Amino acid sequence: MLKDFASYLIYDLARLDHGSRLADAINFFIYDTMKIFLLLSVIIFIVSVIRSYFPPEKTKRILSHKKEFIGNILAALLGIVTPFCSCSAVPLFIGFVEAGVPLGVTFSFLISSPLVNEVAVVLLWGMFGWKIAAIYMGMGLLVAMLAGSIIGKLKLERWVEEYVYKFRSGQTQELVTQAFGERLAYAQWNTADILKKVWLFIIIAIGIGGFIHGYVPQDFLVRYAGNGNPFAVPVAVVLGVPLYANAAGVIPIVYALMEKGLSMGTVLAFMMAVTALSLPEMIILRKVLKIPLLAVFVAIMTATITAVGYVFNAVI
Amino acid sequence: MEIKVLGPGCANCQKMEDLAKTAVKELGIDAKIEKISDIQEIMKYTMSTPGLVVNGKLKHAGKPLPNIEKVKTLIQGEV
Numbered sequence: 031m032l033k034d035f036a037s038y039l040i041y042d043l044a045r046l047d048h049g050s051r052l053a054d055a056i057n058f059f060i061y062d063t064m065k066i067f068l069l070l071s072v073i074i075f076i077v078s079v080i081r082s083y084f085p086p087e088k089t090k091r092i093l094s095h096k097k098e099f100i101g102n103i104l105a106a107l108l109g110i111v112t113p114f115c116s117c118s119a120v121p122l123f124i125g126f127v128e129a130g131v132p133l134g135v136t137f138s139f140l141i142s143s144p145l146v147n148e149v150a151v152v153l154l155w156g157m158f159g160w161k162i163a164a165i166y167m168g169m170g171l172l173v174a175m176l177a178g179s180i181i182g183k184l185k186l187e188r189w190v191e192e193y194v195y196k197f198r199s200g201q202t203q204e205l206v207t208q209a210f211g212e213r214l215a216y217a218q219w220n221t222a223d224i225l226k227k228v229w230l231f232i233i234i235a236i237g238i239g240g241f242i243h244g245y246v247p248q249d250f251l252v253r254y255a256g257n258g259n260p261f262a263v264p265v266a267v268v269l270g271v272p273l274y275a276n277a278a279g280v281i282p283i284v285y286a287l288m289e290k291g292l293s294m295g296t297v298l299a300f301m302m303a304v305t306a307l308s309l310p311e312m313i314i315l316r317k318v319l320k321i322p323l324l325a326v327f328v329a330i331m332t333a334t335i336t337a338v339g340y341v342f343n344a345v346i
Numbered sequence: 347m348e349i350k351v352l353g354p355g356c357a358n359c360q361k362m363e364d365l366a367k368t369a370v371k372e373l374g375i376d377a378k379i380e381k382i383s384d385i386q387e388i389m390k391y392t393m394s395t396p397g398l399v400v401n402g403k404l405k406h407a408g409k410p411l412p413n414i415e416k417v418k419t420l421i422q423g424e425v
Contacts, residue, residue, distance in 0.1 A: 078410060086394045086408065113409045117356030118395040121385055125393035199389035203404035220410030314354075317385075 032068070036061035062236045066156035067225070070149070070232075074224050077148045078217035081113040086122055087204055088112075093139065094129040098182045101135035106174035109142025116144070116311065123318045124197050133190065134182020141331070142174035145306045149228060150277035157235065157285060165346075166298050169338045173302065176334045181327065189323035228278035235282040238289075262296045263339035267332055270303025280304045294346050299339025307331055347377040347424065352388045352397030352407075362396035362411060369417040375425060400424040 036057050040046050046053035089112045093105055114122060119140060126136040146167055155163035208216070259265070275283070280301050287297045307328060316324060351366055353359025363381055370377045382388055391399055394408030398420060405420040406412055412420065 087392075090393070115356060115358045115395060115409045117354050117359055118393065118408065120354065121389055121393040121395060124385065124389065197386075197389070199386075199393070202389065202392050205404060205407055215416070216410050216412065219413045223410065 032064050033061055036064065059236055062156070063233065066153065066232060066236065067229075069156050070152050070225065070228075071221055073148055073152045074221045075217050077111075078113075078220040079213055081111055082208060082213040082216060084108065084111045084113075085205070086112055086114055086118070086125070087202070089139070090122075090126055090129050090131065093126065093131045093135055096132070096135060098132055098134055098179065101132055102138040102175045102178045102182070105131075105135045105138035105178060106142040106146075106171045109139045109174060110146050110171075112139075112143065114143060116314065119311070119314050120317050123315075124194050125199065125202075127190070127194050128197055128199060132182055133187055134178045134180075136178075137181045137327070138174045138178025141177055141306065142171060144311075145174060145302060146170035147277045147305065149224065150281075150301070150305065153232065153235070153278065153281045154284075157281070158288070162294065162298075165294075165342060166301075169298060169342065170302065172338055173306070173331070173334045176337075177327075177330045180330050180334070184326070186323050186326060189320040189326075191318050191320060194318050228276075231276075231278035231281065235278075235285050238282050238285050262292070263299050263343065264336045266292070266296050266300040267303045267336045267339065270300045271307050271328070271332060272309070273304050274308035274310070275304055277305055293343050295339045295342030295344075298342065299335050302335045302338075303332070306335070347375060347421075348401055349377050349379045349421065350382050350391075350397075350399040351379065352382045352391060352399065353395040354383050354385065354388070356396075358409065358411060359396040362398060362406075365411070365414055365417045366398060366421070368414055369421050372414075373418055373421065375421070377421070 039060060040053050040057045041048055044056075046056070089108045092108065093101060096104060123136060123140065126139070127133070131139075151163045151167055154166050283304075284297055284301050287300065288294075292300075312324060312328070315327070319327070349366055349370065351359065351363045353362060359381075363379070366379050370379060388395060388397065391397055391404045392407040396406075396408070396411065397404060398406040398412075398417070400421055401424045403424065405423075406417075
């Protein structure tokens with residue numbers, strides 16, 4: 031239906047010739063734009079409604095005193111459905127530790143939340159198909175579980191700032207449960223909010239796909255992380271760590287890298303490194319973690335993302 | 347009336363503060379709006395920022411943010 035509408039706009043309304051390069055490019059652009067914005071609106075709305083049932087307080091109760099492993103799996107999954115603003119990472123961390131959530135489990139939660147992000151998943155789905163989106167989600171969960179488990183096994187509690195353990199927040203207040211209509215209203219505002227934030231990046235990404243085939247600013251990366259190179263994955267990850275963009279911002283780059291023929295596992299690993307680790311996030315986490323733990327966290331994330339990238343290149 | 351906006355300082359917290367200010371102005375009520383960025387103080391109420399506290403009661407916590415009409419109702423409920 032969307033395809034017909036796009037064709038109608040191009041060939042009937044604008045009277046462009048069938049088969050001409052320009053017409054086809056515009057056709058592709060309009061169709062993709064409609065498809066992706068429709069997907070985004072629907073999915074963000076649904077995810078927002080689901081999230082209203084999983085406030086961080088509830089997640090904290092579920093994870094409190096859970097065993098490692100089961101706890102890591104649960105935490106990674108809850109990271110997807112629990113909404114939290116990056117600014118609340120510190121109060122969340124303290125609240126979790128205070129409630130007896132194991133350190134490694136807390137990390138699994140903090141990692142999965144930004145990594146398995148609905149905007150990223152929908153954009154991958156819209157531009158590369160549902161399989162790639164599902165693989166990305168699976169990879170993200172795997173990284174969150176693995177990295178969290180390893181941090182838990184290493185017993186690094188001594189590198190958490192002391193005040194975190196002394197913290198007594200006392201009885202925090204809880205909000206009254208929302209009526210269903212109210213959940214829908216919040217979901218709607220949230221959807222509009224996110225679309226406002228990401229639309230430009232998405233148009234750019236689709237534009238790269240439709241018009242600028244072969245245009246790639248990251249030639250450097252492609253030369254050193256190309257297909258034949260066995261070190262493609264670690265190179266891509268190490269380059270992605272210091273770079274930071276949100277899920278929508280990284281998609282144009284991902285598209286360009288795919289165009290240049292980088293393999294899927296390499297590109298998804300790059301995307302994860304860009305979205306999962308960032309300087310602003312490190313500065314926030316520094317308030318609760320001492321520098322050695324912060325360094326271990328970055329190292330473990332880099333290693334697990336690389337490992338997962340290799341696995342996917344081998345599997346696909 | 348005492349309104350507190352809880353948030354260590356990010357785009358969303360800033361937006362919450364703006365919403366509270368606009369709501370107070372549009373409602374034409376006399377209220378003191380205070381921005382709380384101290385973690386200890388924030389966690390007396392909630393661990394999900396941005397938060398909105400009216401007369402000592404937590405009215406909103408975390409994402410997604412309410413819209414302006416909703417913020418007005420939240421504040422009015424305590425007048």
